[in-house]
Every structure is written in C-alpha cells, then in structure tokens.
Amino acid sequence: xxxxxxxxxxxxxxxxxxxxxxxxxxxxxxxxxxxxxxxxxxxxxxxxxxxxxxxxxxxxxxxxxxxxxxxxxxxxxxxxxxxxxxxxxxxxxxxxxxxxxxxxxxxxxxxxxxxxxxxxxxxxxxxxxxxxxxxxxxxxxxxxxxxxxxxxxxxxxxxxxxxxxxxxxxxxxxxxxxxxxxxxxxxxxxxxxxxxxxxxxxxxxxxxxxxxxxxxxxxxxxxxxxxxxxxxxxxxxxxxxxxxxxxxxxxxxxxxxxxxxxxxxxxxxxxxxxxxxxxxxxxxxxxxxxxxxxxxxxxxxxxxxxxxxxxxx
Numbered sequence: 001x002x003x004x005x006x007x008x009x010x011x012x013x014x015x016x017x018x019x020x021x022x023x024x025x026x027x028x029x030x031x032x033x034x035x036x037x038x039x040x041x042x043x044x045x046x047x048x049x050x051x052x053x054x055x056x057x058x059x060x061x062x063x064x065x066x067x068x069x070x071x072x073x074x075x076x077x078x079x080x081x082x083x084x085x086x087x088x089x090x091x092x093x094x095x096x097x098x099x100x101x102x103x104x105x106x107x108x109x110x111x112x113x114x115x116x117x118x119x120x121x122x123x124x125x126x127x128x129x130x131x132x133x134x135x136x137x138x139x140x141x142x143x144x145x146x147x148x149x150x151x152x153x154x155x156x157x158x159x160x161x162x163x164x165x166x167x168x169x170x171x172x173x174x175x176x177x178x179x180x181x182x183x184x185x186x187x188x189x190x191x192x193x194x195x196x197x198x199x200x201x202x203x204x205x206x207x208x209x210x211x212x213x214x215x216x217x218x219x220x221x222x223x224x225x226x227x228x229x230x231x232x233x234x235x236x237x238x239x240x241x242x243x244x245x246x247x248x249x250x251x252x253x254x255x256x257x258x259x260x261x262x263x264x265x266x267x268x269x270x271x272x273x274x275x276x277x278x279x280x281x282x283x284x285x286x287x288x289x290x291x292x293x294x295x296x297x298x299x300x301x302x303x304x305x306x307x308x309x310x311x312x313x
Contacts, residue, residue: 007041010034011049012074015067019056093284094123098134098146100201101226106246107164107271108147111292118291122284131202138276144285149202149244150269151209160272161294167245167268168207170260171252175237180258186216193239194220195230203227206269207242214264231257 013023014034024031042049049063059067095115099108104126112124127137134146138158149166170189172179189211196218197204211218221239224230227247234241234248234257241248241257251257273294275281281289 004040004044007037007044008070009074010037011041011066012070014038014050014057015059015063016071018058022056090119090122090284090287093282094125095282095284095288096125096127096143098127098129098137098143098148100130100134100147100149101128101228102166102203102244102247103147103149103271104128106166106244108292111288115288115291119284119287130200132200135274138274138279141276141279144279144281145273145275145289147271147273149271151206152202152272152274157277158274159277160274162270162272163292163294164271165268166271168203168242168266169245169248170240170242170262171231171234171248171257172240172260173234173237173257176240177258179260182261184260184262186211186214186262186264189218189240190216193222194218195222195224195233195239195241196220197227197230197242198223198225203242203244210266 010023010027013026014020017023017026020031020034020038024034027034038050045062045066047062048060049066050057051060097108108126112126115122116124127134127143129137131148131152134143134148135152135158137143138146147163148160150160150162152160176192196207199205199208208218222230222233224233227243230241230243231248231251233239235251240260245252245259248257248259252259273289273292275289
C-alpha cells in the first residue's frame with residue numbers, strides 16, 4: 001500500500017534539496033516534523049531511504065530507486081496543478097457548444113468572435129446539429145451548453161434562457177406574384193408546391209404542429225437539409241419556402257422574394273441558451289455565457305450586446 005501521501009511529499013523535497021532543513025523551509029513545517037515523516041515512511045517500507053551526513057542527507061540505493069518514481073509522479077501533479085490554474089485563468093482549455101446553422105449564424109457567431117479575441121488560447125468546438133440532437137448532446141454531457149430554437153422538450157435538469165426572438169415566414173418568387181399582397185388562408189397552401197426543412201428539426205416540427213391545429217397537413221414537394229437551400233429553391237420558383245425570416249432577409253429587402261400574408265399570425269419563437277444542472281460548467285464556458293449575457297430578459301438582447309462589446313474593444 002502507498003500509505004500516507006504526505007510522507008512522500010516530505011520525502012520528495014528532502015531528496016530534491018538534500019536537506020531536512022531545506023525541506024522544512026520549503027514545506028513551512030518544523031524540522032522534527034520532517035524527520036518524523038521520513039522515519040514513518042522508512043518504517044512503513046521497511047528500508048532506510050537516507051544516509052545522514054554532516055551537511056545534510058544522501059539517498060540510499062533504495063531511496064534513489066523510490067525517488068526516480070516519486071519525482072515523476074510529483075512533477076506530474078505540479079504540472080497538473082499549473083494547467084488547472086491556466087484553465088481557471090482562461091489561458092488554456094476548451095468550450096464545447098451545440099448549435100444549429102440558424103442559431104450559430106444569427107445569434108452565436110458574434111459572441112464567438114468576441115470570445116476568441118479575448119481568449120485566443122481557448123479552443124472552441126461547435127457541434128453543428130439541430131435542436132433535438134443538441135439537447136441529446138447536452139444530456140449526455142458531450143457539450144457545455146447549447147443554443148436551440150423553441151419549441152423543445154425540456155427535462156428537470158435542462159434550463160433554457162430565451163435570448164432572441166425569431167419569426168417563421170412563407171416566401172415566394174415571381175412565379176407566384178398573384179399571391180403577393182393577398183390576405184391568404186393557410187388552407188390554400190395545400191394547393192401549392194411547398195419547400196420545407198426535413199422532419200428532424202424544431203422548425204419543421206413547430207410548423208407541422210401549428211398547421212395541424214387548423215386541420216392542415218402539408219406534403220412538401222421538397223424537403224431540404226438547410227434553410228439557405230430553401231431560399232435558393234424559392235428564388236428559382238420551385239415552390240413556397242418556409243423559413244425563419246433572417247434567412248430570407250436580403251432577398252425580401254431586394255424584392256427578389258416576397259412574403260405571403262395570412263389571416264392568422266404565426267406565433268413567434270425564441271432562441272434559447274440551454275444548460276444542464278448535471279454538468280458543471282468549465283471556467284471558459286462560464287465566461288463565454290457571461291459575454292453572451294444569456295441571463296438577460298429582453299428579447300433580441302444578445303445581438304445588441306455583442307455589437308456593443310465589439311465597439312468597446
């Protein structure tokens with residue numbers, strides 16, 4: 001058995017300094033305490049470790065063998081403590097984040113830019129995944145936190161903080177100009193070619209659930225992996241695209257696409273920063289969340305905060 005590790009600490013410094021007095025000074029303990037620890041260690045091992053000399057102590061053959069191992073172990077511990085200090089001071093470490101293309105592009109990216117400028121030695125690893133997969137990564141402890149869009153099923157250990165409002169819209173190109181400025185009923189969409197995201201996204205699930213509440217079930221002609229591609233398909237007049245407004249903002253502003261109007265408002269959703277009470281945050285992850293201001297209560301506060309922090313740099 002290893003026994004009292006404190007004895008090995010005393011042994012390490014005594015052997016390293018070649019002096020009981022030096023070890024006592026380094027450890028801030030008395031010389032008798034050092035001598036007692038060394039005696040107890042020798043008794044537990046059943047072998048003398050030092051030869052006492054007039055000007056200090058010298059390792060025996062057995063002592064040199066033991067020191068060759070203790071030295072490696074103790075220096076490894078010191079390196080570990082040093083690295084831990086670097087992590088706490090944000091000079092070293094990693095942050096693991098889960099985010100979809102949408103939450104990364106329209107919320108998280110400005111904050112990552114600020115964080116990287118301030119803490120360039122921290123490695124940021126982003127798992128690009130839709131909301132359901134991001135939540136699973138969080139539950140399994142593979143990410144520090146995630147940025148997801150509502151709705152999502154939360155559990156007792158999952159905490160979500162709303163950080164930005166988003167709006168779902170239907171957009172179309174010139175082929176469908178007859179619908180521009182018309183007040184439509186959602187039922188009419190069943191007669192039109194539709195372009196949606198695939199089923200394993202919170203956006204698709206939300207729209208399916210919302211429309212089904214009015215007895216409307218759509219069978220899209222195109223199911224795509226990204227909202228950017230939905231915009232591109234709509235620009236080529238392949239159908240009516242369902243996207244979060246941010247993705248089509250430039251095309252709507254330029255007039256290349258227009259937004260369909262309906263006699264019912266689609267309720268707005270939120271981006272949320274999600275954390276798990278089962279997974280304590282690293283110092284780096286906690287600092288990034290502070291920069292993001294995810295505890296704020298105002299919708300859309302995050303992007304504005306990022307711009308202010310960038311301006312102050």
